[in-house]
Amino acid sequence: MDEFQLIRSYFQPDARGEGVVLGVGDDAALLQPAPGQLLVTCVDTLVAGVHFPEDAPPDAVGHKALAVNLSDLAAMGARPRWFQLALTLPEIDEAWLAAFSSGLHRLAAEQDVALVGGDTTRGPLTITVQAMGEVAPAQALRRTGARAGDRLYVTGTLGDAAQGLALWQRGVRSAGGDDPAGFLIDRLHRPTPRMAAGRAAAGLARAAIDISDGLLADLGHLLEGGEGLGAVLQADSLPLSPAYRAHCEDSLPGRAALSGGDDYELLFAVAPENEAAFQTALQHVPAGCTCIGWITEDSAITLQGDGKAQVLTRQGYQHFN
Amino acid sequence: MDEFQLIRSYFQPDARGEGVVLGVGDDAALLQPAPGQLLVTCVDTLVAGVHFPEDAPPDAVGHKALAVNLSDLAAMGARPRWFQLALTLPEIDEAWLAAFSSGLHRLAAEQDVALVGGDTTRGPLTITVQAMGEVAPAQALRRTGARAGDRLYVTGTLGDAAQGLALWQRGVRSAGGDDPAGFLIDRLHRPTPRMAAGRAAAGLARAAIDISDGLLADLGHLLEGGEGLGAVLQADSLPLSPAYRAHCEDSLPGRAALSGGDDYELLFAVAPENEAAFQTALQHVPAGCTCIGWITEDSAITLQGDGKAQVLTRQGYQHFN
Numbered sequence: 001m002d003e004f005q006l007i008r009s010y011f012q013p014d015a016r017g018e019g020v021v022l023g024v025g026d027d028a029a030l031l032q033p034a035p036g037q038l039l040v041t042c043v044d045t046l047v048a049g050v051h052f053p054e055d056a057p058p059d060a061v062g063h064k065a066l067a068v069n070l071s072d073l074a075a076m077g078a079r080p081r082w083f084q085l086a087l088t089l090p091e092i093d094e095a096w097l098a099a100f101s102s103g104l105h106r107l108a109a110e111q112d113v114a115l116v117g118g119d120t121t122r123g124p125l126t127i128t129v130q131a132m133g134e135v136a137p138a139q140a141l142r143r144t145g146a147r148a149g150d151r152l153y154v155t156g157t158l159g160d161a162a163q164g165l166a167l168w169q170r171g172v173r174s175a176g177g178d179d180p181a182g183f184l185i186d187r188l189h190r191p192t193p194r195m196a197a198g199r200a201a202a203g204l205a206r207a208a209i210d211i212s213d214g215l216l217a218d219l220g221h222l223l224e225g226g227e228g229l230g231a232v233l234q235a236d237s238l239p240l241s242p243a244y245r246a247h248c249e250d251s252l253p254g255r256a257a258l259s260g261g262d263d264y265e266l267l268f269a270v271a272p273e274n275e276a277a278f279q280t281a282l283q284h285v286p287a288g289c290t291c292i293g294w295i296t297e298d299s300a301i302t303l304q305g306d307g308k309a310q311v312l313t314r315q316g317y318q319h320f321n
Numbered sequence: 322m323d324e325f326q327l328i329r330s331y332f333q334p335d336a337r338g339e340g341v342v343l344g345v346g347d348d349a350a351l352l353q354p355a356p357g358q359l360l361v362t363c364v365d366t367l368v369a370g371v372h373f374p375e376d377a378p379p380d381a382v383g384h385k386a387l388a389v390n391l392s393d394l395a396a397m398g399a400r401p402r403w404f405q406l407a408l409t410l411p412e413i414d415e416a417w418l419a420a421f422s423s424g425l426h427r428l429a430a431e432q433d434v435a436l437v438g439g440d441t442t443r444g445p446l447t448i449t450v451q452a453m454g455e456v457a458p459a460q461a462l463r464r465t466g467a468r469a470g471d472r473l474y475v476t477g478t479l480g481d482a483a484q485g486l487a488l489w490q491r492g493v494r495s496a497g498g499d500d501p502a503g504f505l506i507d508r509l510h511r512p513t514p515r516m517a518a519g520r521a522a523a524g525l526a527r528a529a530i531d532i533s534d535g536l537l538a539d540l541g542h543l544l545e546g547g548e549g550l551g552a553v554l555q556a557d558s559l560p561l562s563p564a565y566r567a568h569c570e571d572s573l574p575g576r577a578a579l580s581g582g583d584d585y586e587l588l589f590a591v592a593p594e595n596e597a598a599f600q601t602a603l604q605h606v607p608a609g610c611t612c613i614g615w616i617t618e619d620s621a622i623t624l625q626g627d628g629k630a631q632v633l634t635r636q637g638y639q640h641f642n
Contacts (some may be wrong), residue, residue, distance in 0.1 A: 021359055021458070021461075022463060024395070025464070026463055026465075027363060027393040027394075027396035027397055027529075027530060027531055027640060028361045028362055028363035028393045028396070028397045028454075029362050029363070030359045030360070030361055030397070030461055031359060031361075031362060031454070032359060032360070033354040033359040033360050038342055038351045038352060038353060039353075039354050039360065039453075040349045040350070040351055040352075041349055041350050041352060041403075041405065041437070041438065041453070042348060042349035042350070042476065042515070042576055043405045043406075043407045043438060043440050043449070044404075044450055045409055045440050045442045045444075045447075046450065047406045047409055047442050047443070047444030047597055048444075049444075050443055050444050051442070067628075071348075072348040072349045075348035075349070076347070076348055076349045076351070078349070079364075082362075084362065084364045084451060086364045086365070086407075086449045087365075088364045088368055088447060098460075110640055116362070117362065117363060117364060118364060119364050119366050119449075121366045121367050121368050121372070122368070122371055123366075123368030123370075123371050123445065123447060123567050124368075124444065124445040124447070125371075126366075126404065126409060126444060126445070126538070128364070128366065128407045128440075128449040130362075130405060130407075130451040132362070133349075133358075135351070137342070140342075140343070140351055142343060142347055143346070143347045144347075160530050166642075167607070192628050209348060210348055234573055239324075263337075264328040268379065273472055283476065283503075301593070318371065321420070
């Protein structure tokens with residue numbers, strides 16, 4: 001099998017996506033943007049052994065490579081449309097490729113986003129996905145713009161992926177179903193991009209970010225988008241899954257919920273005057289959306305709970321540290 | 322230095338490109354496509370030790386990572402607009418980063434293409450660039466559509482990069498200037514994307530491809546775009562640089578000109594009735610453009626010269642072979 005056969009076997013969907021004038025197979029793809037929309041584009045790389053365990057299930061790797069990019073589009077309020085895949089492989093392993101491409105294509109079909117091109121090269125296992133979406137200019141969500149007094153909302157639950165990683169590293173290999181460990185490991189390997197929440201919040205939230213680096217680190221980025229801003233987080237309001245609560249070894253909310261990465265939930269800053277409309281728009285979003293605190297003029301991030309207030313550092317996952 | 326400082330130091334151009342509503346620094350970039358144009362998008366990865374020698378000058382690596390993508394846009398007849406950079410680094414080496422980003426930004430400025438986003442990760446040195454351009458729907462150049470009787474034209478000269486690689490592998494370290502070896506090594510490390518030629522040919526050529534995998538391999542791809550097509554190449558017409566002629570150890574045109582990769586010239590199929598208009602449009606293109614043969618109904622690729630005809634195989638560089 002050479003690289004052209006590989007592309008034909010695994011990465012050439014026969015159904016042409018909407019707006020795809022020319023897809024996989026030429027020097028470049030030709031796409032038809034929707035009139036009046038902004039193009040939203042992002043790129044994220046997963047390196048084996050850094051962003052996913054070397055022994056992660058390949059279908060989960062395919063899922064996650066696309067999911068982390070869709071999460072970035074969701075954080076902008078965008079509708080996802082197309083993506084490209086740059087895949088660097090140490091060798092051709094057909095079983096691995098079949099599972100990887102199956103995980104990738106399943107999520108792509110679920111989210112109605114079309115693979116339109118890519119590149120296949122030989123080298124250490126590295127997966128770069130570049131995703132494109134569209135949003136109306138007035139609806140785009142940015143990291144900047146949050147103000148003191150804005151309410152903070154987060155989708156889904158916090159810290160599950162970090163707990164899933166801890167379990168995986170201890171050798172636990174459950175997946176899915178009713179098993180709490182399986183739930184947490186699925187949250188690590190198969191994050192759900194919060195597209196519906198991002199779209200519902202578009203035009204209603206004042207600022208948004210996805211919390212791929214952990215709540216505190218990404219809240220820090222959101223606060224940097226204003227001048228000398230801080231935040232109060234209410235410990236009892238942080239959304240925690242039953243599985244997380246069952247496995248948490250710290251006192252709740254626990255370090256994983258505050259600083260663990262890979263959750264891919266969305267964090268929103270919402271102006272008080274928009275809060276009712278925001279709540280209405282988000283109420284039927286599958287992931288749910290919870291108010292966890294508010295933005296302050298004091299530059300600290302403070303955790304309130306049990307009648308105490310604790311100042312937190314803005315820590316999170318960083319490469320090269 | 323952490324990854325955010327790294328991005329601020331090397332990859333945050335202060336000048337905002339045209340059509341860039343929101344650039345580097347958010348979850349995704351927001352771009353304003355031109356009305357009525359198709360979006361042209363491609364992605365290419367360079368892996369250290371595979372696509373460039375580990376000891377290649379870092380400014381050349383930065384140049385080449387962008388150039389190979391711009392070449393794909395040129396092959397579609399597109400005007401380049403924006404690009405994203407996904408950079409995987411084993412460590413932070415500031416001298417390497419300064420030179421790499423300088424080579425990248427210099428070419429970006431020359432071609433008026435704006436860096437709008439990216440990702441920085443830790444891992445084996447791998448560089449993925451994703452580039453976007455625009456083209457009017459009727460002007461887009463594809464690989465498909467060539468027909469028997471079409472004339473074959475190629476920009477620039479052939480085989481220089483393959484000869485440059487052979488010199489580099491023998492330890493020659495010249496660069497640029499009047500030295501033929503330096504010219505050939507520059508052609509390997511600092512390919513010039515043929516943007517002007519691609520734009521001039523848009524709407525005039527019947528099909529186009531960039532010859533990154535070598536003339537024969539990419540001519541093969543162009544011929545696959547039709548039914549049972551072949552080609553005649555005229556040995557005396559193949560454009561060869563004086564430096565190539567001086568270093569060629571085979572009888573001319575030599576294996577490097579026919580099968581060597583990394584040339585990033587453009588190959589066009591031109592209908593006879595458009596040939597005069599094509600020649601006029603391309604006559605002032607800096608790289609030049611030479612007729613090297615024509616397309617036939619016989620599926621072989623034949624090299625004619627010295628009164629002989631030799632059937633060639635469609636070989637070229639392939640990963641995983």
